[in-house]
Amino acid sequence: MRNTLVILSAVFIVISLVVFGNQLVVVVKESLEEGIPVKDLLPLVxxxxxxxxxxxxxxxxxxxxxxxxxxxxxxxxxxxxxxxGLNNKHFMVFIQPLVIVIVIVIVILTTVVVPWSKQQKDLIINHSKNISKFSFIKEREFQEFKNGDIIFFASKVSNFNNSKEQNMEGIFIYTFINNEPVIILAKQAKKYTNLNTNSVYLRLKNGTNYHGFILDTKKKILNFNLYDIQIIDGNMKKLISKVIKVESKSTFELFFSRKLTEIAEFQWRISQPLSILILSALGVLLGRTSQNGGRNLGVLIGVVVFILYNNALLISKSVLERGESLPIIGLWWVHLVMLLLIFIFYSIRNRIFTNFF
Structure with missing residues (x-):
């Protein structure tokens, strides 16, 4: 157990540095592309x-x-x-205290911590995309807001780091009002938030509205001193904060659900600690394989089996979500197949069938 714990710590640190380093690069890249605030980068990572x-x-x-x-x-x-008289069966028993501790940690992570983290991540991303995105206005660049309903251009932006209020000059806006195309030109603009409704507005100053295009017979031209355009609806903010994906729901809620997507998610969470118990038995058998064929052979086989095992669980989860499998079969068949393969491997290694016949 001591050797296993030391090697576990070393391997975990090495793999974590590689994976987390890659995650940091990906998150920073996505934040720059999608306009996620810098203050949200560390929480997302x-x-x-x-x-x-x-x-x-x-x-x-x-x-x-x-x-x-x-x-x-x-x-x-x-x-x-x-x-x-101490064989693989005894080795499996010897490492169980450590395995059980890891299983308990995995259970806490998969049933409580990971769903909570996904919920918080979704809230940050949705908030950034649907609410805070307008605070990342770039000078001299056309940008889309409200899912493309608003095309915005500003020749100059000041107070850029202030998400509550921004001053802009040389404004061009293309949008739709009452299903009519509208072009708005303004000398100045300021973004602000209505504290009562929690909606985000763009207040335009000294500009002109062009309703309809030049050749339209019903075109209208309107000059204005002040004109407010709603960018984000305060009610939509509340809806966004209430949206919780299946992956973010509590395990207790999933347990009583009858929806296939939620049943699949529940079985996936249970499969994580269950797979630890199964893989620990396989690890003992592959450790002896390494002794016969070199250390790298058992490690290589272990990595391949781990990838196949997890991919099989993911495929089964997807099949169950689409309704192409029964909940009673779900992800459980993958574990049963793994147990059967391990039993066959163990029997061949210990010549159980040979001794029987």
Whole structure:
């Protein structure tokens, strides 16, 4: 257990640095493209890290068991233990205290922490895309807002870092009012938030509205001193904050649900700690395989099996969500197949069938 714990820590740190470093680059790139505020970058990276801890910890434990068992065989310690009647079955029992601790950690992560982190991440992203996006106005660049309903251009933007209020000059807007195309030109504009309704407005100063195009017979031209355009509806803000995806719902709520998507999500969360128990048994068998065929062989097989195992669970989850599988089958068949393969592998290794016949 000590060797397994030391190797587990080392492998977890190495894989985490690679994965989290890549996540940081991806999040920063997406934030620049989608206009996510800088203050939200660290929370987003943190929530992504929480999401990725589960597979990283699972893979790290599998590799740690393989390498620690391999070390016993390499130092001939396992050979002596085998001669005393201690075999793979006993090794599986010896590492169970550590495995159970990891399983408890995974259960807490998958049922409580990860759903919470996904919910917080969704709120930040939705808030940035649907509410705060207008605070990232770029000078001399056409931008779309309200899902393309508003095309905006400003030749000059001041107070850029102030998300509450911005002053702009040289304004061009193309939008629709009462299903009619409207072009608005204004010398100045200021973004502000109505504290009563929580809606975001753009207040235009000294400009002209062009309703309809030049060749339209019903075109109208309106000069104005002040003109307000609603950019974000305050009621939409409330709706956004209430939207919770299936992945963000509590495990207790999913347990009583009869929707296929939520049943699939519940089975997926349960499958994570269950797969740890199954993979720990496989790790002991692959550790001995490494002794016969080199250390890299067991590690290579372990990584491949881990990837296939998780991909099979993801495919089964997707099939169940589409209604192409029964909940009673769901993701459980993948675990049963893995257990059967491990039993066959264990039986061949220990010559159970040979001794029986």
């Amino acid at each position: 943190g929530f992504n890290m929480i999401r990725d801890i589960v597979p990283i910890l699972s893979l790290s434990l599998l590799l740690a068991i393989i390498l620690s068992i391999n070390k016993l065989y390499k130092n001939s310690e396992a050979v002596i233990m085998n001669s005393l």
